[in-house]
Amino acid sequence: KQEVTQIPAALSVPEGENLVLNCSFTDSAIYNLQWFRQDPGKGLTSLLLIQSSQREQTSGRLNASLDKSSGRSTLYIAASQPGDSATYLCAVNGGATNKLIFGTGTLLAVQP
Amino acid sequence: DAGITQSPRYKITETGRQVTLMCHQTWSHSYMFWYRQDLGHGLRLIYYSAAADITDKGEVPDGYVVSRSKTENFPLTLESATRSQTSVYFCASRHRGSYEQYFGPGTRLTVT
Numbered sequence: 001k002q003e004v005t006q007i008p009a010a011l012s013v014p015e016g017e018n019l020v021l022n023c024s025f026t027d028s029a030i031y032n033l034q035w036f037r038q039d040p041g042k043g044l045t046s047l048l049l050i051q052s053s054q055r056e057q058t059s060g061r062l063n064a065s066l067d068k069s070s071g072r073s074t075l076y077i078a079a080s081q082p083g084d085s086a087t088y089l090c091a092v093n094g095g096a097t098n099k100l101i102f103g104t105g106t107l108l109a110v111q112p
Numbered sequence: 113d114a115g116i117t118q119s120p121r122y123k124i125t126e127t128g129r130q131v132t133l134m135c136h137q138t139w140s141h142s143y144m145f146w147y148r149q150d151l152g153h154g155l156r157l158i159y160y161s162a163a164a165d166i167t168d169k170g171e172v173p174d175g176y177v178v179s180r181s182k183t184e185n186f187p188l189t190l191e192s193a194t195r196s197q198t199s200v201y202f203c204a205s206r207h208r209g210s211y212e213q214y215f216g217p218g219t220r221l222t223v224t
Contacts, residue, residue: 046213049212
């Protein structure tokens, strides 16, 4: 059974710092991996989707990498801003139907 | 309004009552999903649908019923609500040609 783990559970950094969020999964047979952002009391916003054949995806200050063989993905946030404060979730998709298995998230606080 | 909407946004009900959560999307996405989000468990898939009149179970389907008579709607019914079904429920959808899922704002359900 696929299990997804995100470490750390919470992270606090000063504004301007570069940071890395980690996601690990137990079964390397995945179709893709998706990173989401969730603001308090809100739904999830898709940030990046990496296909199994890709090594990384970039969007603005965000860069997500994928190492299938080791069961790891990282989300790199450059020059963090207070507006980046949110919970970041990763989710893996093990099949064509796209039934996502989620990690429990990393709560990020960027201090001004 | 375009996008994916959920109603109601907040609901309090009593144990044993039937309650239906609504999900509507305007993109004509083929796939729709229901998740629940609980502290310590993250998001877990309840049911999903690949098209109108096609539904299938996810990770935690017990106590829930779904239907999909129209592409744009995917209601979730709790036939006899229990306290363990107190949660935040999210609906999501995706286009058949893409793996990226788009989430609604969520419904916070409290069963007393």
